[in-house]
Amino acid sequence: MTNEEVWKALETVKDPEIHSISIVELGMVEQVDVRDEAVSVCLLPTFLGCPALDIIRTRVEEAVKQAGASAVTVEFLRHPPWTSDRISEAGRERLKQFGIAPPPRQMPSGAWQVECPYCGAERTIMENLFGPTACRSIFYCKQCKNPFEAMKPVLISG
Amino acid sequence: MSEKHVDANGREALTELLFQLADDDFLLAYRGSEWLGLAPHIEEDIAFSSISQDTMGHAAMYYQLLEHLGCGSADELAHARPASARRNAVLLERANGPGHYLREPRYDWAFTVVRHYFYTQAKRVRLESLTKSSYAPLAEVAAKIQVELHYHLLHWHTWFVQLTNAPGEARTRMTKAIQDVAADFAGVLTLGAKGTDMVRCGLIDEEKVLTENTIAALAPAFAEVGLEWPMPFGMKHGNGRNGEHTPDLDEALATLSEVYRAVPHAIW
Numbered sequence: 001m002t003n004e005e006v007w008k009a010l011e012t013v014k015d016p017e018i019h020s021i022s023i024v025e026l027g028m029v030e031q032v033d034v035r036d037e038a039v040s041v042c043l044l045p046t047f048l049g050c051p052a053l054d055i056i057r058t059r060v061e062e063a064v065k066q067a068g069a070s071a072v073t074v075e076f077l078r079h080p081p082w083t084s085d086r087i088s089e090a091g092r093e094r095l096k097q098f099g100i101a102p103p104p105r106q107m108p109s110g111a112w113q114v115e116c117p118y119c120g121a122e123r124t125i126m127e128n129l130f131g132p133t134a135c136r137s138i139f140y141c142k143q144c145k146n147p148f149e150a151m152k153p154v155l156i157s158g
Numbered sequence: 159m160s161e162k163h164v165d166a167n168g169r170e171a172l173t174e175l176l177f178q179l180a181d182d183d184f185l186l187a188y189r190g191s192e193w194l195g196l197a198p199h200i201e202e203d204i205a206f207s208s209i210s211q212d213t214m215g216h217a218a219m220y221y222q223l224l225e226h227l228g229c230g231s232a233d234e235l236a237h238a239r240p241a242s243a244r245r246n247a248v249l250l251e252r253a254n255g256p257g258h259y260l261r262e263p264r265y266d267w268a269f270t271v272v273r274h275y276f277y278t279q280a281k282r283v284r285l286e287s288l289t290k291s292s293y294a295p296l297a298e299v300a301a302k303i304q305v306e307l308h309y310h311l312l313h314w315h316t317w318f319v320q321l322t323n324a325p326g327e328a329r330t331r332m333t334k335a336i337q338d339v340a341a342d343f344a345g346v347l348t349l350g351a352k353g354t355d356m357v358r359c360g361l362i363d364e365e366k367v368l369t370e371n372t373i374a375a376l377a378p379a380f381a382e383v384g385l386e387w388p389m390p391f392g393m394k395h396g397n398g399r400n401g402e403h404t405p406d407l408d409e410a411l412a413t414l415s416e417v418y419r420a421v422p423h424a425i426w
Contacts, residue, residue, distance in 0.1 A: 045302075047212060047215065047306060048212065048215030048216055048218070048219055048302065048303065048306065049211040049212045049213070049214050049215025049216070049218070050215070051211075078219070078295060078298040078299055078302060079298035079301070079302075081298075081301055081302040081305055083305070107308075110312065127201065128201045128204060128205060129205065129309060129312060129313060130201075130204050130205035130208040130209065130309070130313070131204065131208070132204070133208075134208055134211060134212055134215075134306075138201075138204075152309065154305050154306075155305075156301075156305065
């Protein structure tokens with residue numbers, strides 16, 4: 001099995017809470033090692049308390065085995081910390097498809113501005129810094145009058 | 159500090175520090191989770207449960223570090239240790255207010271806001287110090303938690319300032335809650351009996367430095383709301399770092415470990 005085949009298999013593993021985006025697009029995959037048919041995958045947890053991590057681990061094992069690996073080990077690394085600028089350009093588009101505005105590229109000091117993922121308007125307001133999952137906030141679009149979610153920026157400051 | 163160079167005192171200081179960090183976050187996350195469905199409004203219910211979930215995740219990371227050091231499994235450390243073995247500050251174990259989660263909860267929102275705001279500031283200062291810890295796995299975990307804490311701090315600062323600046327009952331209750339929290343806050347800032355060893359091994363900064371930095375972090379908010387600084391901080395209900403605790407902790411542990419004790423081998 002080649003490194004490339006493993007990455008291809010990982011692209012089929014979606015975030016259990018955002019079905020449009022893969023863990024590769026989210027920037028969660030830090031390293032892939034292939035020795036003969038044994039594969040090791042190192043992942044970065046997004047938020048530490050995220051209950052989806054165990055599901056992701058199981059799905060990675062399944063996907064890589066299905067692609068031909070005889071043994072798969074999945075490890076969550078403590079370092080480096082996952083940051084929201086690891087999300088790829090394609091990933092940012094996939095978030096929008098799911099109705100989630102991608103995170104801003106700079107760390108804001110308070111509330112931040114995002115474009116509505118539905119109509120593209122900038123007339124949006126933050127309703128709640130915290131949302132249905134640890135990584136999301138709740139916004140409202142004053143233009144198309146839709147509530148929507150936005151991914152929180154998680155960046156290392158300083 | 160690589161593991162092979164740790165002397166016996168150093169190792170004991172390290173595990174002691176990890177137990178303090180783990181138990182602090184674990185107990186406060188539990189108290190936070192008891193507000194589920196009871197917070198002042200729906201947005202707060204979402205925010206507070208998200209914060210408590212993050213905080214429980216932070217505790218889990220510290221328990222995992224202890225597990226790697228051979229102190230027992232993370233689940234066991236979280237659920238099965240008796241109150242006398244717990245190292246959390248007493249302030250963080252105290253009940254949310256009178257009443258009970260299932261029977262007429264009369265929880266005190268002012269106390270909750272002040273406790274969380276004070277603790278989150280102290281935690282931020284502590285994490286900043288830990289990112290330079292000689293124990294690399296702890297420094298890495300601290301850097302990761304720091305990023306998440308940013309949002310908790312924004313949240314509790316907003317509540318603290320808005321409620322304290324509100325007229326009438328809110329300011330009176332916040333002022334009372336500040337006195338109440340201050341009376342036990344020294345228990346959060348202390349590193350306990352092994353503190354000197356922790357500092358000697360370069361695990362964390364001295365208690366004095368941490369305390370000064372925490373006060374410097376809290377002071378601007380007091381200026382913002384025009385309140386007197388509530389010094390000195392005390393340990394009115396005991397020093398949790400030395401295993402002194404209140405009946406509130408016994409009650410909390412009995413509730414949170416009920417399922418674990420019933421089926422210890424269940425998979426979570």
